[in-house]
Amino acid sequence: MLALSDHERHVLQGWVRATSTPQGQAPRSRIVLACAEIGLDGLPRSASAVARELGITTETVSKWRSRFLRHRLDGLGDAPRPGRARTVSDEQVDAVLKATLESKPKNATHWYTRSMAAKPGLSQSTVSRIWRAFGLQPHRAEAFKRSTDPFFIDKVHDVVGLYLDPPERALVLCVDEKSQIQALDRSQPVLPMMPGVPERVSHGYLRAGTTTLFAALDAATGKVIGSLHRRHRAAEFRKFLSKLDRELPIGLDVHLICDNYATHKTETIRRWLLAHPRFHLHFTPTGSSWLNLVERWFAELTNKKLRRGVHRSVQSVERDIRTWIATWNDDPRPYVWTKTADQVLESLAAYCRRITDSGH
Template structure:
C-alpha cells in the first residue's frame, strides 16, 4: 500500500494504453520509455522506495516523475524546455531523423551515417549528430547476442547461480573450462617500443609456431586457479585435469564443478570417472550460455594481459609464460563476485524477448 504522504496515482484506460505503447514502441526515446514504466509501476501501488528497487532506479527519479504525472498527466513526462536560443529544428524534423534511422537503411549501405542521413533529410550533419546523441542512437555499433534453446535453461540457470550466491558448506565450487587453440605467434619484425606520443607498434603479419590449450578451474570463493597446459584437447586431457583437481582439493571437501556442454566433458570415460569419485558434482550451464561460467572472465583477463599482444617463438615459450602468469595470479587472486539473482536474469531475458517480439523482428 502507498504511504499516507503519497498522492494516489490512478490511470484512465486511455492513459494506460498510451503509456504501455511508449514502453513497447521501438522508436520511443529511452528516457520517455523509462518514465512511462515508472508511472505504470506507480499505478500498481507501493512506495517510491519500493518502486525504485523494483525498477533499479534512484528513489528521487521515481518521486520526480510520479509528481510530474500527478500534476500534469501525460504532458508532464516530456522534457521541460530549457533556457537558451530558440529551437531551429522542429519536432517533425526530429521525428523524421529518428524514424528514418530506426526503420530504414540507405540504398548503398547497411546503416546510416550522419553524413548520409543529413543528405537524405536536408539537415546539417551536426544536427543529425545531436539528435542521435539525444536519443542514444548509434547505427555504427552492433552488439551480438545468442538466446539459448536449452529446454532446461531455467533449471540450469537457477542451479548455477544458486552455487554462486549460496555455495554449499564443506565444499569448493570450481568453474572449469578449456581455452583451446592458443597460438604461439611471433611478429615478422621486432616490436617497436612505446614512445611519448607514439604507441607500441607491431608488424601486421606474424609467424605461427603451433598451439596449446589451457585447462583452468577457478575457485569462486578465493579466485585461486588450478591449471594445466596441454598440447592436445581431448577427453583424455580433461580426465587428467580432473585428477589434478582431485589431488589439489583437500579430500574432506566435496567438489562442485560448473561446466559447459562440450562433448569432452560428457564422454563415457568421464562419466565413469565421476561415478567412481562421488565427491565430484557436475553442474552444466545451459547450451549456448558460456557467459554463465565465471572462468570465462578469467580467460578474458589472461587474453588481454598476456596473450593478445604476446610474442612467442615457440609453444614451449608460450606455455612457460602462461604458467608464470597464473602462478603470479595465485599470489594475490581476485575472486569475481556474482551479484545478479536467477530471477533477475530470467526477468531481463523475458523483457528483452518481449521487446524484440514487439518490434516486429
C-alpha cells in the same frame, strides 16, 4: 505575507533536495521557503533578513519573491531568452527518426550523419543533435546470443545457487578449456612505446603451434588450478580431473561448473565420475558461457598476457602461462556473483520483450 500551500511547500523542498534540479532553481526555492517562514518576533521575515541568512542581495530576494507571488511555482523557472528562432520543425525531426528506425540507405547497412542529412535536407550537425537527443547510435551494433536450451531455467538456478549458497564442506570450481592458444612471433621486431607514440607491432606473424589450457577457478578464493596439454580430448580432460583430485583437500565434495562441450560427457568421463563420487558436474545452459566465472579469468589472461605477447615456440607460451597462473595465485581475487537466479531471468525476459522475433 507569502503563504504556501502544502503542495507548493512539498515541491519546493523537493527541488532543494534533488541533485538533478536545474541550476538556479534550488537557490530560488530556498528564497521562497525562507520568505514564507515566520520570524522570532511572530512577523513575516523581511527581505533583508532572508538576504543575510542566505548570503545574497536584498534585490535578489525581492525579485524571486515577487515572481513567485505573480506566477507561483511557474515563476521560478528561467524566462525565455532572446535568440535565433527555431529552424528545425517537429515534422523534420519526426522524418529523421522515422528514416533512422524504419529504413536503411541503399548503399550501406546503416545510416551515417552525412547520408541522413542528404535525405531530409538538414545539416550533418543537426542530424547528429537529433540522434543524441533521442539516444540513437546507428554506427554501433552489439552481439547477443539467446540460449535455446530446454532446461535453461533449471540450469540457471543450479549454477547461480552454487555461487550464492554453496553447499557446506564443499568446493565450487568453475572449469573450462581455453583451446587453440597460439604461439605467435611477429614477423618484425616490436617497436617500443615512446612519448607520444604507442607500442607498434607488425601485422604479419609467424605461427609456432598451439596449446590448450584446462583451468579450474575456485569461486570462493579466486585461486586457479591449471594444466596445459597439446591436445583437447576427453583423455586430457580426465587427466585434468585426476589432477584436481590429487590437489584438492580430501574429504570435501567438489562441484564443477562446466559447459556442454562433448569431451565433458563421454563414457570415459562418466566412468571416472562413478569412481570418484565426491565430484559433481553442473552444466551451464547451451550458449551461456557468461554463467561460468572462469571465462572472466580467461579474459584477464588474454588481455594481460597473450594478446600482445611474442612467443617463438609452444614451450615459450606455456612457460608464460604457468608463470602468470603462479603470480595470480600469490594474490588471487575472486569474482563475486551478486544477482539471484530470478534477477538474471527477469533481466533476460525484459530484454526479450524489447526485441522482435525473440520467441518469448
